[in-house]
Amino acid sequence: MMENKVVVDRMRCCYCGGCVGVCPKDALLLEEIALSVDSAKCVKCGACVKFCPVEALSFQK
Ligand code: SF4
């Protein structure tokens, strides 16, 4: 699982910002209409993936 990273499906994300609040590492950044994941900070806990109400986040290689 370590080679996986969290990616954002831009077609699904509605930029609600909820996932930003659940990340324990402050790895998610929401700017206007772009959500980005800082892979240097992300510890791959999966909290954001579980939280997102529209399933816009997933682990991918
Ligand atoms: S919780 Fe989901 S829809 Fe909301 S900003 Fe995060 S990825 Fe986008």
Ligand code: SF4
């Ligand atoms: S997997 Fe965990 S650490 Fe990584 S962005 Fe999501 S909530 Fe933050």
